[in-house]
Amino acid sequence: MAFYVLRGRVMIEKGPAGVTTTRFTWIERSGHWLIAVSFVMLGTTGLNILYGRYVLKPLIGADAFAAMTYYGKYLDHFLFFAFMAGLVMIFVMWVSHNIPSRIDIAWIMKAGALFSKNVHSDSRKFNAGQKIVFWAVIAGGISVSVSGWSLLFLFTIHFFSGTFEIVNAVLGTQLPTDLAPIHEQQLAQGWHAIMALGLTCMVLTHIYIGSVGMEGAFDAMGSGEVDLNWAKEHHNLWVEEVQAREVESGAGQPTE
Ligand code: HEM
CATH class of the missing domain: 1.20.950.20 (Transmembrane di-heme cytochromes, Chain C)
Incomplete structure (x- = not known):
């Protein structure tokens, strides 16, 4: 990698294609994926609770919808803690950069x-x-x-x-x-x-x-x-x- 100093600043020359740099460490990515996966699942169960009876129930029937909503609610209750853990992790790791x-x-x-x-x-x-x-x-x-x-x-x-x-x-x-x-x-x-x-x-x-x-x-x-x-x-x-x-x-x- 090539560097040069211009007016006191370290500058980087555009390098060849294929050279990479580490953007996020594994712990940063773990925090992100914890909040990402839990949020997507919480969002899906939440949307089902709000709109599922109008959108899903006519398509899959009352029994299947009732079972899905019942288990979705419990999933929601447990994933809630994963979401909060991910939130704390990304806050601690990224607040100084934001x-x-x-x-x-x-x-x-x-x-x-x-x-x-x-x-x-x-x-x-x-x-x-x-x-x-x-x-x-x-x-x-x-x-x-x-x-x-x-x-x-x-x-x-x-x-x-x-x-x-x-x-x-x-x-x-x-x-x-x-x-x-x-x-x-x-x-x-x-x-x-x-x-x-x-x-x-x-x-x-x-x-x-x-x-x-x-x-x-x-x-x-x-x-x-x-x-x-x-x-x-x-x-x-x-x-x-x-x-x-x-x-x-x-x-x-x-x-x-
Ligand atoms: C599930 C699919 C998701 C994908 C593919 C995705 C992708 C990404 C990527 C590529 C970055 C890094 C951008 C960079 O290098 O500058 C990022 C950052 C971030 N993600 Fe996600 N993300 C997802 C879900 C989420 C969710 C659900 C949340 C929060 C509820 C979230 C919160 C963040 C935050 C706070 C950052 C740092 C700020 C930013 O880049 O906007 N992500 N995400």
């Missing part, structure tokens, strides 16, 4: 150079679009988990009264703060469905981009190794950081 920075504003202004071949957007490990996905998954994941917890362990969590108190104090609204436990449960049910549907729509777009939508992207979460030229094109500053670390540790081959 702190918003000035580069993100430039990335958004150029719309990630999506619509023009001659515009280049700088990006570290995650670009601004990915940071939005990350924070939406974390915020939405926490919200869907807390509301899911209160549906799983009935009448144990009453978070709407407290949340409404804060909202009233901040926005001057008059939301009810002395909710009966049954009202808390009803609100949790509605909120859980809204958050889960919102997350599902966003994650479907993410899955499309991460699989067939962007050539070369899947390798990052598959083997963890991506084509070096792909990495330079999409995450140039991150490649520079990685290569600079390699130069420091003596693993790279700097050139004049």
Whole structure:
């Protein structure tokens, strides 16, 4: 791999095709796949609970639908913990790479150079679009988990009264703060469905981009190794950081 220094920055020359770099370690990929597989299954069982009676029941019959929904509900109850574990893992591993920075504003202004071949957007490990996905998954994941917890362990969590108190104090609204436990449960049910549907729509777009939508992207979460030229094109500053670390540790081959 060839390096040169330009105005104090370590630059990487475009290398030959076929050279790869490690984008995600096995532990990062394990966290991602834990949340990915559990979310897809939770989303499927959740959509079945919401819409299965209209879409599936007429097709497969009442008995098959009842059995599927019954077991789906139990699957949902156990996968819930896998989802939360995956959420904690990706938060801990990636939060430092997802702190918003000035580069993100430039990335958004150029719309990630999506619509023009001659515009280049700088990006570290995650670009601004990915940071939005990350924070939406974390915020939405926490919200869907807390509301899911209160549906799983009935009448144990009453978070709407407290949340409404804060909202009233901040926005001057008059939301009810002395909710009966049954009202808390009803609100949790509605909120859980809204958050889960919102997350599902966003994650479907993410899955499309991460699989067939962007050539070369899947390798990052598959083997963890991506084509070096792909990495330079999409995450140039991150490649520079990685290569600079390699130069420091003596693993790279700097050139004049
Ligand atoms: C099941 C199919 C999925 C595929 C094929 C997929 C693919 C990918 C790929 C390729 C990346 C790395 C992109 C890069 O190298 O920069 C990634 C990152 C990520 N994935 Fe997934 N993913 C899937 C499901 C999910 C699900 C269900 C969630 C969360 C509920 C999720 C959350 C994330 C997050 C937070 C990141 C880091 C930020 C980002 O790249 O947007 N993924 N995914």
